Amino acid sequence: MxxxxxxxxxxxxxxxxxxxxxxxxxxxxxxxxxxxxxxxxxxxxxxxxxxxxxxxxxxxxxxxxxxxxxxxxxxxxxxxxxxxxxxxxxxxxxxxxxxxxxxxxxxxxxxxxxxxxxxxxxxxxxxxxxxxxxxxxxxxxxxxxxxxxxxxxxxxxxxxxxxxxxxxxxxxxxxxxxxxxxxxxxxxxxxxxxxxxxxxxxxxxxxxxxxxxxxxxxxxxxxxxxxxxxxxxxxxxxxxxxxxxxxRGARIYAEAAGAGYSSDGYDMVLPHPEGEGAARAIEQSLRQAEVAPGDIAYANAHATSTPAGDVAETRAIRSALGDAAADRVVVSSTKSMTGHLLGGAGAVESIATVLALHHRQAPPTINIEDLDDGVAVEIIQDKSRDLPQGPLAALNNSFGFGGHNVALVFRHG
Missing domain, CATH: 3.40.47.10 (Thiolase/Chalcone synthase)
Structure with missing residues (x-):
């Protein structure tokens, strides 16, 4: 079947x-x-x-x-x-x-x-x-x-x-x-x-x-x-x-529209400094989901609070979405509140991403006192942010030691 x-x-x-x-x-x-x-x-x-x-x-x-x-x-x-x-x-x-x-x-x-x-x-x-x-x-x-x-x-x-x-x-x-x-x-x-x-x-x-x-x-x-x-x-x-x-008449939160994968081939623990592999995973997820970069309203970043990873990820998002779309997307890292669940992080953050679409409200990033100058996208700080009505898509990034990169796209409406 x-x-x-x-x-x-x-x-x-x-x-x-x-x-x-x-x-x-x-x-x-x-x-x-x-x-x-x-x-x-x-x-x-x-x-x-x-x-x-x-x-x-x-x-x-x-x-x-x-x-x-x-x-x-x-x-x-x-x-x-x-x-x-x-x-x-x-x-x-x-x-x-x-x-x-x-x-x-x-x-x-x-x-x-x-x-x-x-x-x-x-x-x-x-x-x-x-x-x-x-x-x-x-x-x-x-x-x-x-x-x-x-x-x-x-x-x-x-x-x-x-x-x-x-x-x-x-x-x-x-x-x-x-x-x-x-x-x-x-x-x-x-x-x-x-x-x-x-x-x-x-x-x-x-x-x-x-x-x-x-x-x-x-x-x-x-x-x-x-x-x-x-x-x-x-x-x-x-x-x-x-x-x-x-x-069966089930309640549907969102469509799990696409997944993208890549590997850095760069370092066992450090991400590629320009986020090159992460960008390819994002691009692949968009293609599989048949979602245009401009349809992404929210991205739940992997951003773990490490000096090497956070800024590189924002560069990857900007590279994958393009400047125009990246200027419209809002980004947050829920790890600022949950900490890093390591192998469980992507699932918990996927739930946050799905609910952000379902309720049209994106959670914030807390504890930002001095935003890094290298951040290349708009970060939701301190307070949750309302998302637009109508058809929307959202992105969830997850990266792991060994150079593993995974991006998931969810869609609603």
């Missing part, structure tokens, strides 16, 4: 540093709230970075204890967000062989890996959990959802660092367009707030060290930005063929 109709978003689910679901997260984004807090763990005192954006609602408050013991924290977040998204979509009836999962994590079950190694060293191999391997696998969140929903069209985990969940959404779009599935549970998750991970990123000088002012540490596009803020959580979208969605 093939399917050549468009792809639409019919369900949204999230658990983030701003809230345990989509409504609370969206309200906090529009209000310009920060989810970054000082870490209270004893181990934090020994680190140069002593803050992060932990999930606002711990999975232990939502899932039963037996379930928690058998799932890594990434999988717990994925299950919570997917349940919200599936319910939000109206729990669609779909033949299991036409249902797929495309959900990723950039790092996978790193907390399980590290914790169970500690158990092994301190208590012996017999005390290592028999659930360790399925909990630590990078495809663990996708597998957990595939089992929970009985998906038989395919269960996939695209791993491309901080572009992972955006790539998973793009793959979900491709699966439906290619006729492999009618419905895809797509998105991503990360749970890596751990002393080793913080120490490793801090050693790279990639993280902000504003320990005296955590809520203002994530400051994309600001001249004084000094690195990203680690975050955790999940974002899940229910993607559906338009034909299938309309046949």
């Amino acid at each position: 093939g399917n050549t109709s468009g792809v639409v978003v019919t369900g949204l689910g999230a658990t983030t540093p701003l809230g345990g679901d989509v409504p609370s997260t969206w309200s906090a984004l529009l209000a310009g709230h920060s989810g970054v807090r000082a870490l209270t763990d004893d181990w934090a005192e020994a680190l140069p970075v002593r803050f992060a954006a932990a999930a606002a609602v711990d999975p232990a408050e939502v899932l039963p204890r037996v379930r928690l013991r058998r799932l890594d924290r990434t999988q717990q977040f994925a299950v919570i967000a997917a349940r919200e998204a599936w319910s939000d979509a109206g729990e669609p009836e779909v033949d299991p062989v036409r249902l797929a999962v495309s959900v990723s994590s950039g790092i996978g079950g790193i907390l399980t890996t590290l914790n169970q190694y500690d158990v092994f060293r301190e208590r012996g191999w017999q005390r290592v959990s028999p659930f360790t391997v399925p909990m630590l696998m990078p495809n663990g969140p996708a597998g957990a959802l595939g089992v929970e929903y009985g998906a038989r069209a395919g269960t996939h985990a695209m791993v491309s660092a901080c572009a992972s969940s955006a790539e998973s959404i793009g793959y979900g779009i491709d699966m439906i367009r290619g006729g492999r599935a009618d419905v895809v549970i797509a998105g991503g998750v990360e749970a890596s707030i751990h002393p080793l991970n913080i120490a490793a990123f801090a050693s790279m000088r990639a993280m902000s060290t504003r320990n005296d002012d955590p809520e203002r540490a994530s400051r994309p596009f600001d001249r004084g930005r000094d690195g990203f803020v680690m975050a955790e959580g999940a974002g899940i979208l229910v993607l559906e063929s338009e034909e299938h969605a309309r046949a």
Whole structure:
């Protein structure tokens, strides 16, 4: 059974540093709230970075204890967000062989890996959990959802660092367009707030060290930005063929119109200084979506608050859209409020992009005190911005270590 109709978003689910679901997260984004807090763990005192954006609602408050013991924290977040998204979509009836999962994590079950190694060293191999391997696998969140929903069209985990969940959404779009599935549970998750991970990123000088002012540490596009803020959580979208969605009378948030991919081939951790690869991904996404540059009203930038990345991305947006369109588009980085969810970032930011179109209101970038002179586009600062009525499209960018670039285009009206 093939399917050549468009792809639409019919369900949204999230658990983030701003809230345990989509409504609370969206309200906090529009209000310009920060989810970054000082870490209270004893181990934090020994680190140069002593803050992060932990999930606002711990999975232990939502899932039963037996379930928690058998799932890594990434999988717990994925299950919570997917349940919200599936319910939000109206729990669609779909033949299991036409249902797929495309959900990723950039790092996978790193907390399980590290914790169970500690158990092994301190208590012996017999005390290592028999659930360790399925909990630590990078495809663990996708597998957990595939089992929970009985998906038989395919269960996939695209791993491309901080572009992972955006790539998973793009793959979900491709699966439906290619006729492999009618419905895809797509998105991503990360749970890596751990002393080793913080120490490793801090050693790279990639993280902000504003320990005296955590809520203002994530400051994309600001001249004084000094690195990203680690975050955790999940974002899940229910993607559906338009034909299938309309046949069951589903509420449609937006069309998932196109995805573009490229790689820099430049450096393992640094982006191309002119954003050349990012621009190609954006251009490709526009072509696949059959969207003109002037149709893009809003762009949710990857902008992580690192000195190297933010300005290069604005150059890429300007290059891909052209000067006239780039002068009209408004751009924000919701990482200023959520922190950086690493492999889960693209999915949470896709939800923000979809809702910006759906509600015609774009969230701001907070914490900009001195806009960098190199920024080449208009940044929404401090307060949300109304978007025009009528047909609109929006862009969501995600980039990852290794030179991965993914751009997604959503359309409404």
